Amino acid sequence: MKILVIGPSWVGDMMMSQSLYRTLKAAHPEAQIDVMAPAWCRPLLDRMPEVRQALPMPLGHGALELGERRRLGISLRGEQYQRAFVLPNSFKSALVPFFARIPQRTGWRGEMRYGLLNDLRVLDKAAFPLMVQRYAALGYDAPQIRTAADLPQPILWPKLQVSEAEVAAVKISFAVSDNRPLVGFCPGAEFGPAKRWPHYHYAALAEKLIGEGQQVVLFGSAKDHQAGEQIRQSLTEGAQPFCLNLAGKTSLDQAVVMIAACQAVVSNDSGLMHVAAALDKPLVALYGPSSPDFTPPLSHRAKVIRLITGYHKVRKGDAEEGYHQSLIDIQPEQVYQELSQLLNSGKEQ
Structure with missing residues (x-):
């Protein structure tokens, strides 16, 4: 299974997102996980053994640039990703997987992303008080995980490799x-x-x-x-x-x-x-x-x-x-x- 993740744009958030990659890799050892994120994130992603490759997100943090996101999505169609996970909550962050025609696109509802995401999760913040719980929960089918208490324990926390x-x-x-x-x-x-x-x-x-x-x-x-x-x-x-x-x-x-x-x-x-x-x-x-x-x-x-x-x-x-x-x-x-x-x-x- 080939997976594309649209990753966060902050160091702390990127670190916590590794819990999702570890969760996915534990459930699907054969999975190939690529993460699209700002180029500066690559040193962190390169130290996460679950990530096959870091794909640079060339667009700025606040830029919509609809045409460029469409072009970027189309360029990824040949990769034949089966699943996408969109971790930021913005509308624009869900555009690339949509234009890439990835069959299953998972994420929290965020900025009303109906249609862009077809595995749309509605977040109850009280049910998932920690960011790491919200990331990890996306790695499971929605009916399995209603609250953080349903998550298998222990949650696989971030773990970087340095020799x-x-x-x-x-x-x-x-x-x-x-x-x-x-x-x-x-x-x-x-x-x-x-x-x-x-x-x-x-x-x-x-x-x-x-x-x-x-x-x-x-x-x-x-x-x-x-x-x-x-x-x-x-x-x-x-x-x-x-x-x-x-x-x-x-x-x-x-x-x-x-x-x-x-x-x-x-x-x-x-x-x-x-x-x-x-x-x-x-x-x-x-x-x-x-x-x-x-x-x-x-x-x-x-x-x-x-x-x-x-x-x-x-x-x-x-x-x-x-x-x-x-x-x-x-x-x-x-x-x-x-x-x-x-x-x-x-x-x-």
Whole structure:
């Protein structure tokens, strides 16, 4: 069976979508699964063994471009896909499988996609509170799965593959010493400072870890580099050489491999947090106005710290530098204690 998936456009969503691919592959070992997504997603898809190939989606996130989507769909007809799964909820995301004439086109109703999808599921959000449950449920016939409780357990969580040879090579590329264990920090957040743990808290935690003989590596995109520099510059002069700011200096694939090299990760609610979870790293995930109730880190070795409840649509906090008070209130000592417990638990296993 040949399957086309129209994938998500965000790192975290793409990571969670792997649960669908794993579910499909478990039920149909012979299935060939291709995922169409923005080109930047390829490093993640290439590390998912269930995916045969990543197909680049050449159209922008917000562009309808009906004619181009029709052309793209027609170009896929020769692949003879039997099934398609459309993971985004937009009307336009369902057009390519429709124009490709794929016989069975599955997805949640989203933006009233009657006709475009012929295996249309109507979502009861209360019945499927987690995004990963919604993705996994699409891998089963609709009558089988009425609620998340009907899903076979355990749900197959995301799991990326990275080899030891790749880890060794990327550490050489960035001149990362093997003399000290690595702890990764992911201090960026896509929607601004309100979702970021303050740089001075990260610096206090880094200072303590470095004092105990570890080294800290900072991950993120180019726009997170300044946040990384704030952390590094807040360290004492003696600690700074043991804090490496790689935000904006790695490709996504290099960041994935470097995170695999870490013994543990501390992260804001971000896409890289989901990458760390899929690599099964001991992980402390820090939440403020965004909520883990819908997209928590999918790992038994993850600890979520959050001091408030509910979802708060906040783009910039009221505190100094745009931080949110609920994240300011998470103290470095609390994060250190949770991190230590995770690391000690790993040693006991």
